[in-house]
Amino acid sequence: MTDKNDNNTNRQWLLKQRPVGMVTQDCFELAESDIPTPAEGEVLAKMTYLSFAPAMRGWITDMPSYMPPIEIGSPVTAPGLAEVIESNDPNISPGDFVSGLMSWSEYVAGAGWQVVDKNISPEMQLGPLSETGMTAYAGLIRIGELKEGDTVLVSGAAGATGSVAAQIARLKGHKTVGIAGGQEKCDWLLNEAKLDAAIDYKNDDISKALREHFPNGVDVYFENVGGDTLQTVINHLADGARVALCGMISGYNDETPRPGPNNLMLMIVKRITMRGFLVFDHFDLFAEARENIANWVKSGEIAFRNDVQEGFLNIPKTFFRLFEGENKGKQLLKL
Numbered sequence: 001m002t003d004k005n006d007n008n009t010n011r012q013w014l015l016k017q018r019p020v021g022m023v024t025q026d027c028f029e030l031a032e033s034d035i036p037t038p039a040e041g042e043v044l045a046k047m048t049y050l051s052f053a054p055a056m057r058g059w060i061t062d063m064p065s066y067m068p069p070i071e072i073g074s075p076v077t078a079p080g081l082a083e084v085i086e087s088n089d090p091n092i093s094p095g096d097f098v099s100g101l102m103s104w105s106e107y108v109a110g111a112g113w114q115v116v117d118k119n120i121s122p123e124m125q126l127g128p129l130s131e132t133g134m135t136a137y138a139g140l141i142r143i144g145e146l147k148e149g150d151t152v153l154v155s156g157a158a159g160a161t162g163s164v165a166a167q168i169a170r171l172k173g174h175k176t177v178g179i180a181g182g183q184e185k186c187d188w189l190l191n192e193a194k195l196d197a198a199i200d201y202k203n204d205d206i207s208k209a210l211r212e213h214f215p216n217g218v219d220v221y222f223e224n225v226g227g228d229t230l231q232t233v234i235n236h237l238a239d240g241a242r243v244a245l246c247g248m249i250s251g252y253n254d255e256t257p258r259p260g261p262n263n264l265m266l267m268i269v270k271r272i273t274m275r276g277f278l279v280f281d282h283f284d285l286f287a288e289a290r291e292n293i294a295n296w297v298k299s300g301e302i303a304f305r306n307d308v309q310e311g312f313l314n315i316p317k318t319f320f321r322l323f324e325g326e327n328k329g330k331q332l333l334k335l
């Protein structure tokens with residue numbers, strides 16, 4: 001099959017089987033069907049961009065979660081941006097662009113999507129102004145309870161969410177250090193995101209680096225990866241530190257749960273708070289977060305980068321990039 005569809009049909013990637021361990025290509029299968037017909041109140045839209053999130057690894061399993069698992073044989077649910085080509089909704093016109101939860105399809109029919117401002121680039125809409133940016137903002141400010149003088153550490157710091165969180169902390173005047181995998185990402189954190197320091201967890205001694213950069217401990221830790229990194233960071237938290245548990249990507253492909261950190265006793269003696277959160281519980285912050293982040297990007301105070309892959313056939317491979325650390329910034333795919 002080529003990457004061009006001349007058949008006037010709708011190609012989709014369906015979930016064929018649930019992953020065991022690392023998610024692989026054979027979890028998905030290609031299917032071709034008729035272009036859907038929008039029902040009353042719905043629109044028909046042609047997908048233009050797909051956005052990829054590590055959380056989607058959870059959506060294709062049947063573990064308890066905040067949303068029902070994607071059924072075997074169904075198209076894979078994914079956030080995206082699409083151009084409306086037919087509308088049965090009086091508030092939406094053909095030519096409008098809508099965004100929201102869609103699927104790995106060429107065409108989608110549905111309702112409840114947001115009409116987006118065509119003057120804002122897809123990279124910005126699906127990057128810092130998407131739930132990614134909202135997660136960074138809510139996690140750092142509300143869950144991390146960031147206050148004057150705090151020192152801040154962010155893991156997954158060169159990624160879509162981590163890079164925004166780290167830069168918000170830096171531009172608010174906090175000493176901010178990021179942890180990321182590899183020299184290229186650490187160079188980006190220093191030269192573009194302008195953090196105070198970057199730690200390469202693949203090559204550096206994290207403990208030694210944390211002792212050097214945080215002699216009095218880390219006050220706010222924005223956690224994106226979990227696993228060994230979390231265990232190490234707990235040893236370097238300050239009295240009264242707050243840990244915003246945003247994600248734990250290092251374990252998303254584990255077949256069996258790993259043993260937890262063995263140093264949680266430190267949370268008692270140091271009065272540490274560790275709190276998990278989901279961005280969907282913080283809608284009340286979105287307008288403020290969007291306005292601030294848009295202004296910071298416009299004024300050059302926040303740098304962001306997108307990793308835009310192309311082609312319908314490359315969709316599963318693009319998803320895997322997140323777990324191999326290949327994505328440089330927000331992972332998108334253009335259709």
Ligand code: NAP
Binds near residue numbers: 054
């Ligand atoms: P991202 O950071 O742009 O991409 C994922 C990154 O994770 C990779 O580039 C890689 O960076 C790192 N990674 C992959 N495997 C790893 C491993 N085994 N150990 C350490 N790092 C690893 O993705 P994102 O969309 O911004 O998501 C980041 C985190 O936020 C995820 O944990 C996600 O689940 C979470 N999240 C949570 C919410 C919420 O509401 N709580 C919302 C959005 C996202 P390196 O090259 O640096 O290893």
